[in-house]
Amino acid sequence: MTTQDQAVQSYAPGEHPDLPAPMLTSGPLFWIKENLFSSWLNVVLTVLTMLLLWAVIPPLLSWAFVDSVFTAADRNECRELGSGACWAFISERFTFFIYAFYPAGERWRVNLAFILMILALVPLLYDKTPYRKYGLIYACFFPVLAYWLLLGGFGLKEVETHTFGGVMLNLVIGVTGIACSLPIGILLALGRQSNMPVVRMLCVVFIEFFRGVPLITILFVASTMLSYFLPPGSEFDLLLRVLIMVTLFSAAYMAEVVRGGLQAIPKGQYEASDSMGLKYWQSMRLIVLPQALKISIPGIVNTFIGLFKDTTLVLIIGLLDLLGLGRSALADSKWNGLSTEIYMSVAIFFFICCFGMSRYSLYLERKLETGHAR
Amino acid sequence: MSTIDMAGGSPERNPIARLWYDKETRSVILQILTIILLLTFFGYIIANAIENLRLLGKTFSFTFLFEPASYDINQHLIDYSSTSTHLRAGIVGILNTLLVAVCGIILATILGFIMGVLRLSPNWLVNRLIYCIIEFVRNVPVLLHILLVHGIIVHTLPQPRGLPDWANWGDTFFLTNRGLFMPSPEFGGAFWLVWIAFFAAIGFSIWFKKYAKKIQDDTGRILPVFWTSVGAIIGLPLVAYFITGMPLSWEIPTLGKFNLKGGMTIRPEFMALWLALSIYTACFIAEIVRAGILSVSKGQWEASQALGASRGLTLKNVIIPQALRVIVPPLTSQYLNITKNSSLAIAIGYMDIVATIGGISLMQTGKEMETMIIVLLFYLTVSLLISAFMNWYNKRIKLVER
Incomplete structure (x- = not known):
């Protein structure tokens, strides 16, 4: 009687709070069941993929990052410092x-041309750029500018x-x-x-x-x-x-x-x-x-x-x-x-x-x- | 009076302007102008070419094809030595191109279909993994793939000298940085009978398929076409093989001190080119297959099930024919791409048509124009043949609308 009373008294009709969904029909467990283990074939595929990833990823990471060498004078020094990649x-x-x-002294021109190219690309690619109209006009002139910067002439070294x-x-x-x-x-x-x-x-x-x-x-x-x-x-x-x-x-x-x-x-x-x-x-x-x-x-x-x-x-x-x-x-x-x-x-x-x-x-x-x- | 003249007058007064304002005449004038420009252009460049050739003291002729080539080709499907002619070198190159193209097409199709189906798998892990692989491979130049695979084969596979056990498979197959060595078949005297049995079995299968269709149309009885054909194609040559007394022996390569002797070799250049082209193209094919399967609507599955067809029958008779209609045209253009990309062989020293005729023969004879024309014509022919086949096939499987 007491439990019935409590139930009746606690919630007015229609105001019962929502209970969480059962564990296996929502949430991460459900996701795992549905996407990785939904059938026997899927279980096999998942296990095989896990094994493959386990066989490939750790050696790859250790080759590329853990055992790799980032500064060395030559190949032999690389070999001594680590067994992985020689970056x-x-x-x-x-x-x-x-x-x-x-030419080393002129490389600023390449950098400048690259920055100018990015500046020309922004109004071309993104239509909410402020002053887009002027940007587009500039983009039309960019090729001439880049040609001049990269090849020289008119005051720049050729x-x-x-x-x-x-x-x-x-x-x-x-x-x-x-x-x-x-x-x-x-x-x-x-x-x-x-x-x-x-x-x-x-x-x-x-x-x-x-x-x-x-x-x-x-x-x-x-x-x-x-x-x-x-x-x-x-x-x-x-x-x-x-x-x-x-x-x-x-x-x-x-x-x-x-x-x-x-x-x-x-x-x-x-x-x-x-x-x-x-x-x-x-x-x-x-x-x-x-x-x-x-x-x-x-x-x-x-x-x-x-x-x-x-x-x-x-x-x-x-x-x-x-x-x-x-x-x-x-x-x-x-x-x-x-x-x-x-x-x-x-x-x-x-x-x-x-x-x-x-x-x-x-x-x-x-x-x-x-x-x-x- | 004058106003009327003003309105329609100005073009009418001038006959040339009147011609220009007529749509038909204008198009004729434009086309004549195009032809004149084109002829002038070609006349100009041909005159230049003749003048240039005269200045260099060269002639335009293909007789060099019959002179000895005097260079070696490390992989040749037909007999070739350095005393053979340039023509033969060219044929060797063409065969090498076709060999790598056909092998690449087969492997790329198999890999591509597997990846395309796995990409659609409900298994999240599998389809993400395949997605990552496809995106990475597709967005990297094919030449880089070729050089990378070649580098891996040449630099990381063991040398024949002191070959480790993992690269020696039962003393018959040897994987080294000089290629994959394997037994080569030696056909005995009566082996041609086996070939005849093989082709006879294929002929029988084609006839049996037609016969089974007729029976099914007349009586509704379904004959086991697939298994009968498989049985005939495998069984008949086997029977012939045993009747003729097993006229086939294998020459097994032997491990010498420095190198391997005998048997067949798949050279590292071929392996690198074949694997790299196949993997690269397979990723494109996978996306094509995926799009093809997705293009068949779910209702087709349901309708076929409602008719009582089993899953296998649904796939065979309903889904695959419709998916193929979407898959085949882009698939053929991928096949074309493999053939064209095989010309990158020159970067790793595989002797295809570009490397033989367009490379060494060109350097030796100085016949730039003739050799390049041969190479261009070869690729154009292959492309046109494949497109013609594609158009024929497209027409055959086109939706018949009533």
């Missing part, structure tokens, strides 16, 4: 990997392009390629959709040619064969040739990505803009391309990522980018047998750049999502 080599060569053979190398060379090729390949790619895609047969054929042949051959062969063409097609006696900078070829190569891929976007635009949009009396370029600029480019963002960024990764291929024709410098550093007799350390560092650099780009593309997609996707 001392990387730290010794760090500035060399970034600037390569760029620097030849064969001194370019390392991270700097990857960035130069990557940024130039990215900036130039998008507009060319869009033009090619529009040309491929054009109703003028000659223009269409021209674009198709161009696109299919560049997509059909590997970048390596195109770079070989640039380094060996291209000079034949120029007027006799004319000299043409190797870096410039590479830049042109890399740009054209990724423009062809870009064109296909943009074409996919163009084809996804319903025909009604073209007809509507025609009936508004817009001319071809107006209707493309105002109606079709904004929608087409929006859907092709993932593909466009993937092409950018591919282009940036492909900048490493220049090492095969003798330009020393970051990977090329790393590979040639292996020949240093003071530090032999360190290929894993070097390649891992280079891999981490590329991973950070490319993963950042793919994250940004996800952000952009979410921002431009207008909610009426079909």
